[in-house]
Every structure is written in structure tokens, then in C-alpha cells.
Amino acid sequence: MSDPRGIFISxxxxxxxxxxxxxxxxxxxxxxxxxxLSELRGGDAWDGQIRRQIRDCALFxxxxxxxxxxxxxxxxxxxxxxxxxxxxxxARGTPFLVPVVIDDTTEREALVPDSFLAVQWTRLAxxxxxxxxxxxxxxxxxxxxxxxPRPHPPARPPSPRPATVVPPRRPNFALxxxxxxxxxxxxxxxxxxxxxxPAPAAAAESAPTGSDSLAPDFPHDLAxxxxxxxVNSVEAVPEDYALAEDFAQGVLSQKPMDPEAATVxxxxxxxxxxxxxxxxxxxxxxxxxxxxxxVQLAPDNxxxxxxxxxxxxxxxxxxxxxxxxxEEALDRAIALAPTLPILYRFRDDALFLDxxxxxxxxxxxxxxxxxxxxxxxxTHYELSRHYRDVGRLQDMERELDRTLAIQPIVNALVWKxxxxxxxxxxxxxxxxxxxxxxxxGRNLERVVLTRWVYAMATGKTQxxxxxxxxMPESWVDDYDYIGPKLLLxxxxxxxxxxRELAAINYAAALTQARQQxxxxxxxxxxxxxxxxxxxxxxxxxxxxxxxxxxxxxxRRPYRVGFGNSWWFEPIAANLLFxxxxxxxxxxxxxxxxxxxxxxxxIASRGTEVTRDGYASSARDMLRAxxxxxxxMAPLRNDQEIRALLDPPGGAPAHP
Numbered sequence: 201m202s203d204p205r206g207i208f209i210s211x212x213x214x215x216x217x218x219x220x221x222x223x224x225x226x227x228x229x230x231x232x233x234x235x236x237l238s239e240l241r242g243g244d245a246w247d248g249q250i251r252r253q254i255r256d257c258a259l260f261x262x263x264x265x266x267x268x269x270x271x272x273x274x275x276x277x278x279x280x281x282x283x284x285x286x287x288x289x290x291a292r293g294t295p296f297l298v299p300v301v302i303d304d305t306t307e308r309e310a311l312v313p314d315s316f317l318a319v320q321w322t323r324l325a326x327x328x329x330x331x332x333x334x335x336x337x338x339x340x341x342x343x344x345x346x347x348x349p350r351p352h353p354p355a356r357p358p359s360p361r362p363a364t365v366v367p368p369r370r371p372n373f374a375l376x377x378x379x380x381x382x383x384x385x386x387x388x389x390x391x392x393x394x395x396x397x398p399a400p401a402a403a404a405e406s407a408p409t410g411s412d413s414l415a416p417d418f419p420h421d422l423a424x425x426x427x428x429x430x431v432n433s434v435e436a437v438p439e440d441y442a443l444a445e446d447f448a449q450g451v452l453s454q455k456p457m458d459p460e461a462a463t464v465x466x467x468x469x470x471x472x473x474x475x476x477x478x479x480x481x482x483x484x485x486x487x488x489x490x491x492x493x494x495v496q497l498a499p500d501n502x503x504x505x506x507x508x509x510x511x512x513x514x515x516x517x518x519x520x521x522x523x524x525x526x527e528e529a530l531d532r533a534i535a536l537a538p539t540l541p542i543l544y545r546f547r548d549d550a551l552f553l554d555x556x557x558x559x560x561x562x563x564x565x566x567x568x569x570x571x572x573x574x575x576x577x578x579t580h581y582e583l584s585r586h587y588r589d590v591g592r593l594q595d596m597e598r599e600l601d602r603t604l605a606i607q608p609i610v611n612a613l614v615w616k617x618x619x620x621x622x623x624x625x626x627x628x629x630x631x632x633x634x635x636x637x638x639x640x641g642r643n644l645e646r647v648v649l650t651r652w653v654y655a656m657a658t659g660k661t662q663x664x665x666x667x668x669x670x671m672p673e674s675w676v677d678d679y680d681y682i683g684p685k686l687l688l689x690x691x692x693x694x695x696x697x698x699r700e701l702a703a704i705n706y707a708a709a710l711t712q713a714r715q716q717x718x719x720x721x722x723x724x725x726x727x728x729x730x731x732x733x734x735x736x737x738x739x740x741x742x743x744x745x746x747x748x749x750x751x752x753x754x755r756r757p758y759r760v761g762f763g764n765s766w767w768f769e770p771i772a773a774n775l776l777f778x779x780x781x782x783x784x785x786x787x788x789x790x791x792x793x794x795x796x797x798x799x800x801x802i803a804s805r806g807t808e809v810t811r812d813g814y815a816s817s818a819r820d821m822l823r824a825x826x827x828x829x830x831x832m833a834p835l836r837n838d839q840e841i842r843a844l845l846d847p848p849g850g851a852p853a854h855p
Contacts, residue, residue, distance in 0.1 A: 214271075221326075299319065427443075463494040510530070552589070610644060645671070
């Protein structure tokens with residue numbers, strides 16, 4: 201909205217049609233209107249944009265109906281609350297709130313803020329606008345008297361304030377530090393795809409990165425378009441995804457076989473999985489169901505084919521047949537929408553995992569796509585990941601810098617900060633980079649965990665403890681760490697010398713882990729969490745029994761990845777838990793020729809198998825990890841370890 205004297209229209213998604221009619225009538229009368237979806241552009245910080253518009257608008261028009269009565273929770277209720285808060289700063293008699301009822305809802309029964317009842321309501325059945333209404337609104341915008349202000353609101357029985365219920369995060373135990381840094385590295389191949397959208401064909405290469413406009417012909421439905429904006433924003437947080445799902449479900453409840461609705465819901469379900477916000481089996485099943493429905497209903501739609509290809513890639517990424525199916529679907533989508541960068545990015549990911557495709561060819565495809573979309577930050581970010589996973593860390597950092605020159609992608613900042621720590625051994629540079637993370641991204645688990653790593657490396661624990669305390673979840677569900685938050689808290693407290701507090705939280709974390717194990721007996725990831733909790737409690741006899749079982753399940757020869765979950769990885773675990781021989785053997789295998797470098801990454805637990813690699817990258821990474829980790833201080837001068845970590849010829853090798 202360019203004019204601060206405009207009208208903000210707030211509505212429940214089910215009333216979008218009526219709200220749009222009202223907006224169209226006001227615009228036709230020459231009035232400035234902001235219908236919270238229609239004026240957004242890709243990449244806007246949606247929540248912040250809405251708050252600014254409510255703060256600056258001339259009038260706040262609230263659409264009230266039986267649908268808002270039924271919806272005891274919803275974003276529109278936050279909008280209403282914000283408008284009421286602003287109304288308290290406005291002089292009595294100054295027009296601001298304009299409640300509009302579109303059905304037979306009575307004022308006495310309406311679940312609205314009290315301030316809404318202090319002004320005259322307007323009834324516009326079904327959103328039909330008589331000619332007189334825009335003129336009345338025009339007078340109000342110009343500063344005219346409030347429409348029939350009331351001295352007192354009508355009496356009504358009190359109603360309880362609706363509670364906001366945050367659905368519990370179901371923990372996913374697919375990966376955990378302690379089962380191999382490389383396993384986590386492979387998992388990161390599918391992490392953080394905040395999605396960009398197709399620009400017009402003529403402007404494909406100059407479109408802004410990660411925030412390209414949605415295609416003009418998809419989706420047509422405004423609620424669905426709003427959902428796509430939410431899940432495609434690089435600034436999205438889990439709450440945005442939940443709201444996007446809410447919008448898509450609202451359309452599906454009315455039109456269950458609508459192709460656009462099924463397609464958008466498939467994108468939303470995929471987004472939960474790829475951002476790491478929910479990787480439960482239930483979420484995967486939902487993604488599969490909607491992706492299959494989308495491609496059945498709209499086989500010639502690029503978004504439907506893309507959603508199907510992305511879903512198949514995720515759920516079958518360890519099966520070459522499924523990868524071939526994913527590649528075929530993504531190639532079809534690319535043919536239908538050749539300016540949509542995300543399709544190329546996922547196709548490249550599938551190529552990197554496909555045994556039939558050489559490392560050289562897969563990397564060349566990713567490099568071509570970065571050249572194809574030079575202003576798409578996410579394409580450069582994906583290329584940086586591919587360089588990282590083949591051990592080309594200098595190239596990785598170059599692409600991270602190119603990403604950040606275009607847009608401050610949170611994960612690019614996270615990995616740039618890890619380069620500062622694990623390559624240059626500079627924790628203060630790491631923190632300076634993390635401080636550049638935009639406000640909405642600071643509470644993301646990946647950022648909180650990276651600040652935890654900084655705190656563990658430096659002993660400056662208070663900020664990390666505060667960050668963890670601000671997280672409402674008791675269970676952290678991220679690729680780098682999946683387990684009880686209290687285990688991270690306890691480790692920080694132990695690092696700070698608060699041993700009694702640490703013991704209390706280690707014990708509580710152990711209880712949580714065992715409760716989860718009762719539901720998933722024999723889960724190796726939960727066993728690893730239990731081992732670290734027991735170690736924190738000094739119960740290393742029990743710890744060693746668990747670690748022996750985990751060692752037996754670790755693929756050999758053991759391989760490492762760059763800067764992932766060193767803090768909970770098998771080399772550190774064995775050395776700290778007292779199995780020196782196994783720890784040294786894992787270390788010996790990790791630095792053996794071909795251990796990491798310019799080679800193909802093959803997904804397997806605890807292993808990163810590479811071809812055409814060179815050993816110095818793994819040796820350099822491990823040497824940095826030993827130098828940064830204070831737990832390794834007693835071992836840094838160990839002759840056997842130094843012999844394995846010192847570069848051939850004596851001079852330090854740099855990745």
C-alpha cells in the first residue's frame with residue numbers, strides 16, 4: 201500500500217471472496233486498499249508487512265461472519281488485536297475501526313474485541329457493496345466524523361479468551377550426532393529449500409533471488425497464493441508453514457478435488473519436510489498423498505510435476521529407481537516452467553545422489569544452473585553445499601559469499617560462520633557472522649544450535665543458554681542434533697562449571713530419551729542420546745555398552761563430513777567414553793586416502809564414500825575440530841593423534 205491513508209481489510213480465509221468484493225468496490229471508487237494478500241510481493245516479510253500496514257493505515261475494516269465465529273484461532277484475530285491496540289492511541293471520535301458484517305451474525309454474539317462494539321457496524325450481505333458505502337468510507341479516510349459512534353458497547357455475556365495451542369513437534373530420529381558426522385552431512389543435502397518462484401521468461405536471470413514473483417497464472421485462488429508466498433519466503437519460520445497449511449486446507453475443505461488446492465498442499469507438505477520443520481512419517485505420508493493427487497489432477501502443470509518430483513526425491517533418495525523417477529518428473533516440470541529455479545535445484549540434488557551419474561557431471565549441472573540464474577541466491581547456496589560435500593571448501597565459501605551478496609539466506613550465514621570456526625579457527629568471526637542473521641531467523645533451531653557450538657568452543661555460554669530457554673520446544677528436531685533440549689543445556693552448564701545444575705538436566709534429558717525409547721525400542725539415535733546423557737552423569741560403564749552397539753552399526757571405513765555434528769560424533773564419543781582403540785581406528789580411516797574431497801557422496805549411515813578425492817581435506821577438518829573442541833585439549837599432544845592429524849611434510853594443509 202503506497203498511501204498511508206489507505207484501508208486495511210482483515211478477514212478469515214473462508215471469507216476471502218466477500219473481502220475481495222469489498223476491496224474491488226472500494227478500489228473502483230478510487231480508494232487505496234490493502235487486502236493483505238493482494239499487495240504482497242515475493243520475499244516480503246509477511247508478518248512484519250502486516251504489522252506495519254495496521255500501524256500506518258487510515259481505516260481498519262474487519263470482515264465479521266459466522267465463519268469468524270467458528271474460528272476461535274486464526275491470524276485475523278491477531279490483526280484484530282493489533283488494531284484494537286492501535287485504537288487506544290487514537291482520540292475518541294476519530295474514525296479508525298470499521299466492522300463489516302457479511303451475514304446475520306449479531307453484535308451481541310460476535311467474538312470480537314470490545315473496541316469493535318463501540319462503533320457503528322455496517323452490514324454488507326455476502327460482500328455486496330451499495331454505492332453509498334464507498335462514499336462513507338471516503339469521508340472517513342478524509343477525517344470525517346465516525347459513523348454513528350456509540351457511547352457504550354452493547355451488553356453481551358463474557359466469553360473466554362481463546363487459547364493459542366501450538367501442536368507438539370513430533371521428534372524425528374532419522375539422524376543424530378554420535379552416529380557419524382558424515383551421515384548428518386548427507387542429510388544436509390536436503391536441508392533448507394526456502395523456495396523461489398518463476399519470474400517472467402524475459403527476466404529470468406535478473407529476477408530477485410529467492411523472492412521471484414509467483415507465476416501470473418498460478419495459483420488463481422488468493423488463499424492458495426497466500427499459502428505459496430508463505431512457504432516460499434526465505435524468511436519463513438515454522439509458524440508461517442502452519443498458517444500456509446491452514447490456508448490450503450481451508451480451500452480443500454470446500455473443493456477437495458481442486459487441482460490447484462492439491463498442488464499447493466503438496467508444496468506445503470514438502471516444505472515442512474525439506475526445511476526440517478517436520479519429518480514425521482505422518483508428514484511424509486501426507487506429502488505423498490497430495491503430490492500424487494496433484495499430478496493426477498494436473499499432469500501438465502509444472503508445479504504439480506515439481507511437487508511430485510520433490511516428494512519422490514525425498515522419500516526415495518536412497519533408491520536409484522526412485523531417483524530416476526524423481527529426475528523424470530523434475531525434467532517434465534522444467535520443460536513446462538523453464539524459469540523456475542527450485543526445479544533445477546532439486547534435479548541437481550537427485551543427480552548428486554544417483555549412482556548412474558558421475559560426480560563431474562552432477563557438479564557441472566549445478567554450476568550451469570548457477571550461471572543460468574545468477575541472481576538467484578538459493579541456486580548459489582545449493583552450489584555451495586555441493587562444493588562442501590565434495591570437499592572443495594574454498595569454492596564452497598566463494599558461493600556462500602555470492603549468495604549473501606544477493607540475499608541474507610539464514611543457512612548461508614550459518615555455514616559461512618562454520619567456515620570461520622572450522623577452517624580458520626576464528627570463533628569471534630563466527631559470532632560476527634551469526635549476528636548478521638535477520639531477526640525472524642534468530643530463533644530457528646539451526647541458528648540456535650550454531651550459537652550453541654560457538655558457546656561450547658569459547659565458554660561464553662550465557663547467550664546460548666538464553667537462546668535455548670527462549671525455544672518453546674522441549675525436543676530439538678534439526679539435522680545437526682535431534683534430541684532433548686536439556687542435553688544441550690546441560691552441556692553448556694558443564695562447560696560453565698555448573699556441574700550440579702548440569703547433572704540435574706542430564707538426568708532430566710535421560711528421562712526424556714528413555715520415554716521416547718519406550719515408544720521406539722532399539723532406535724539407534726535414541727540410544728546415542730542416552731549414551732551422551734549417561735556420560736554427562738559420569739556413568740561411563742553404561743555409556744560404553746551403548747557405544748559398542750553403535751560402533752557395530754557404523755559403516756566402515758569411517759568417513760567424516762565438514763563441520764556438522766562433531767560434538768556428538770563417533771571419533772569424539774569413543775575417545776571421551778574410554779574406547780581409545782576404536783576412536784583412533786575411526787580417525788585413521790577418516791584421514792586415509794580418498795576419505796573426503798572431490799568425489800561423489802553416497803548416502804549411508806556414518807559413512808561418506810567419495811571417488812577421486814584427496815585426504816588433506818578430512819585431515820584439516822579434523823585437526824581444526826580437535827583444536828576448537830575444549831574436550832579434546834588433553835589429547836592434542838597425543839603422539840598417535842598428532843601423527844594422524846599432522847599433514848604430510850609438516851606444513852599445514854588448507855582446504
